[in-house]
Amino acid sequence: MVDNSKPSPSDNAIEVRQLRKEFGVLKAVDGVSFDLKHGEFLSIFGPNGAGKTTLIKILTGLTRPSSGTARVAGYEVEEGIPAMRREIGVISHSSALYADLTPLENLIFFGKMYGLEHPQESAQTALEDVGLAPRRHDRVRTFSRGMLQRLSIARAILHEPSILFLDEPFTGLDIHASNVLKEHLQTLHNKKRTILMTTHDVSCGLEMCDKVALQVMGQFAFFEDIKDIVKENFETLYFDAVRNNQFTMGIRPH
Amino acid sequence: MNPDAVEEKQEEGNILVWLTGFGLLMAMIGIFIYVPTERTEGVIQRIMYFHVPCAWLSFFAFFVVFICSILFLWKKDREWDIYAHASAGIGVVFCSLVLITGPIWARPIWGAWWVWDARLTSTLILWLIYVAYLMLRAQSDAGSMRARYAAVLGIVGFLNIPFIHFSVLWWRTFHPQPKVITNEGIGKGMDPSMLATLGLSLFAFTLLYFLLMGERVRQEKLKDEIDRLKREKLYSS
Amino acid sequence: MNLFLSQVSAIVWKDFVTELKTRELFSAMFIFALLVILIFIFSVNLSIVKASEVGPGILWVAFLFSGTLGLNRSFVLEKENGCLMGLMLAPADRTAIYFGKLISNLVFLSIMELFILPLFMIFFNIDLIEYLLPLLLVIFLGTLGFCALGTLLSSLASNLKTREIMLPILLYPLLVPIVIGVVRMTGQILAGEPLSGMMNWIGLTASFDIIYIGVSIMTIDHILEE
Amino acid sequence: MDNLGFLFAANVCVWGGIVFYVYTLKQRNRALEKDLDLLKETLSKER
Structure with a gap:
């Protein structure tokens, strides 16, 4: 946009x-x-x-x-x-990500909340953008602070x-x-x-x-x-x- | 606040103090000297003349909490928050007095300290709700969050009263039916002297409520002022 | 309106996916309810008291206690990592968040209750099958009221330091009317009375549900605010 | 029927309760006022 x-x-x-x-x-x-x-x-x-x-x-x-x-x-x-x-998108020190969901599920969820037309595809692209695509099926709980922050960027700019x-x-x-x-x-x-x-x-x-x-x-x-x-x-x-x-x-x- | 206004306020406060004191004294005279002893229950029935006003006062206080909570959520003014807080505290104090005098009356009349009678039970539940309200206030830090949460609870709690009333009523009841307002009209079930004494007592207790509210509100405002000054001091040093 | 519904369903979907992965909430609630029933059986002498008389009360105490556990857990999940803030930043109405959480709480609790009922039947030797429909209606009315108020108050309590203690203290006195109602109705149903004989109780619980959902819609804006 | 004892107890509870509440309220307000005056004094001295 x-x-x-x-x-x-x-x-x-x-x-x-x-x-x-x-x-x-x-x-x-x-x-x-x-x-x-x-x-x-x-x-x-x-x-x-x-x-x-x-x-x-x-x-x-x-x-x-x-x-x-x-x-x-x-x-x-x-x-x-x-x-x-x-x-608007917001990134703060707390990641606002569900620890028991995978990155993909998290982004799909937020995509739905923002009313995106294709939450699945948008989530995929966003994950690739921040370089987390290989770990899209791991639980967020296992992520390091840096990875969390990257995912949190993806979440914040998902809806452009x-x-x-x-x-x-x-x-x-x-x-x-x-x-x-x-x-x-x-x-x-x-x-x-x-x-x-x-x-x-x-x-x-x-x-x-x-x-x-x-x-x-x-x-x-x-x-x-x-x-x-x-x-x-x-x-x-x-x-x-x-x-x-x-x-x-x-x-x-x- | 300019000094004149303060003085004026104090004067008003003094009038209220004297009026309340006088009212309570008159009520006492009424209760112990003027009013005749009731035939069936005997001298213990005189408890009623302050048991009922206490109940009225606490109920009125909770109603004020409800109104102030709504006004707070609407206007977001700290003033309403202070009123709601002060009123809830006073309501709980008088609700406790109702819960104490109730059993003292019940013991000689019903032969048991506590009977799960409808009105006693609802008063106990009401007491629990507003104690929870005060606990909620004590648990959270000063600020708009505490005020908003308390306001929501003040509304939710008061709306619960009709539900409590009916559920407990259908559950069971032993309490003497209200004598002041019966099917035949207001005051038909009582001797005029009894009614007058009760009315006087109700009036005196209502004055007492406003007196206590004034003190409680002043306390909260003093605390706010001290907080403000401390903050100022913290930043200027 | 369409977006509203899809947001509500997104929240419910998210809670279900989480639950399917962790299985924390359901198992905890189920085992806890079972334990409450067991403890009551040990503390009440069933050879003296009629099972159908104490049964309804015990059943509902089990539902309420384990339901409170579930409510606490459900909002702790939202508070972890500041997820609730993320939800509040989404272009969703606050009521969408409330309904999403209400529905997922309601469904979890209902599933747990459905699992408890057969065990209750066996433990207390009460035949529930013939009264199943009215019983399910009463359980639904009671659970809805519990969740309507519980979701509101647990979203409130989740911001307190002592949320686990404060939730029951705030919630239980307010739930007294509905507890009296549903226990009465359950008892009467098990005694074979028809639903038409307890219309006053049904009216009371139903209006409790409606009023508290209404109040929640009106006040949730003030609770879900930083 | 002599229940004077109960009547007396109830009165002690109610009036005692009210007097105690008023007393603590007054006491607290007085303490707060003293605090406030002290604060104001230290603040004006610093300036």
């Missing part, structure tokens, strides 16, 4: 305006606004508990924002409409989403597996898929992205084009933010 096959009111894949998620005293996301164009790759950095995961959960329709709006692939996420979910969300995808991967993941991301990026990724890994995150954001205490302290960023300066800023866990709005790394 090409990213603009569906009539979209703007050329932004993701539009976020004053997004807030709070409950009582907890403020997970506190007034975030940004735009992401089709085909762009955004890396969001931030210390633990900064609200990165909550942001992704709102954008993927898993949870409702308290206020503000977010449009993903032209759909208002607050409506939680199923059509929006067809346009135009936007991909990755929530700390490198956590717990060895060097080889994370290289494989990077390759896949590069391919997807080259295919003009919109990608939003949260990560702790500065070099990995800065390597591929077009836009960089730093989220601290629920707010975007920083949202810049990769061209305007000096890597070393950003690293210091990021580590400062993690150490102080402080809202550092207004500090520019250049």
